[in-house]
Amino acid sequence: MPAHFEEIRTEVLHELLAAHPLGALVRNAPAGLDADHIPFHLEHDGSPHGRLLAHVARANPLWQEVRNGEEVLVIFRAAQAYISPNWYPSKHEAHRQVPTWNYQVVHVHGAITVHDDERYVRGVVARLTREHEAATGAARPWKMGDSAPEYIDEMLGKIVGLEVAIARIVGKWKLGQNKDARDREGAEQGLRDRGEDATADAMQATRKPGS
Numbered sequence: 001m002p003a004h005f006e007e008i009r010t011e012v013l014h015e016l017l018a019a020h021p022l023g024a025l026v027r028n029a030p031a032g033l034d035a036d037h038i039p040f041h042l043e044h045d046g047s048p049h050g051r052l053l054a055h056v057a058r059a060n061p062l063w064q065e066v067r068n069g070e071e072v073l074v075i076f077r078a079a080q081a082y083i084s085p086n087w088y089p090s091k092h093e094a095h096r097q098v099p100t101w102n103y104q105v106v107h108v109h110g111a112i113t114v115h116d117d118e119r120y121v122r123g124v125v126a127r128l129t130r131e132h133e134a135a136t137g138a139a140r141p142w143k144m145g146d147s148a149p150e151y152i153d154e155m156l157g158k159i160v161g162l163e164v165a166i167a168r169i170v171g172k173w174k175l176g177q178n179k180d181a182r183d184r185e186g187a188e189q190g191l192r193d194r195g196e197d198a199t200a201d202a203m204q205a206t207r208k209p210g211s
Contacts, residue, residue, distance in 0.1 A: 004178055007104075007171030010049065016078050016106050016171070017042045021132075023052070023074040023108070025164075029065055036062055038162070040074065041127045049166035052108065053124045055159045063114045063160040072112045074164060078104040081199040083176070087190030088183040097183075102175050102199055109168040115161035118153075124161050175203045 007013060017023075017040070025036045040052040052074060056062055066072070080103035091097040115121070126144065133141035144152050176184045184203060191200040 001172060005172050005174045007173045013106050013169050013171045014042060017076050020076050020078045023076045026073040027066055049169050051166055052164040054162045055121055055124050058158050058160055066112050068113045069111050074108040076106045079199040079202040081191055081196040083187050087186045089186050090183050104173050104202055107170045108166055110164040110166040113163045118156055120161040121156050121159055173206060175206045177206055
């Protein structure tokens, strides 16, 4: 990976995981590579990188096919957008620019563990619910206690818990850091004109003061 695209700050990588929790869990399934798209909760457990908590439907074969301790890859993606060469002022002078794609992505490598027990699953659901209901801004966020206990017990019995102990985390912020200041500014403006503010904001955040 080019050094100017690498993001190594753990707190920044964790921020992306928290803001974009839907991860693609990639594993080597019996029929070949497979991916499941799952919302994860990042747990700060005192280890260098933390762990990911999640659950899947009991009908999903993932939890029966993986072995505890097996290495998996979970991919999280944030802002992403097409970049036109026409947005670079230098293109109109020398015509030496080509299209590209800017994005932010985090790859989490770790060992997976299946937790087929009600207490674990209840805790994961409570964490995910509390975290994401708070983000809705509702005056009265939904909680499991809003439903009859027997209904919640029935629903919890239909899911299985997962844990990924993070061994390695790799972040790539490909946001035009290899371009000069005026071309970056031109690309940011081109994105804003299209309503792609998230990618433009990410690009602006990686600019060094004065550039």
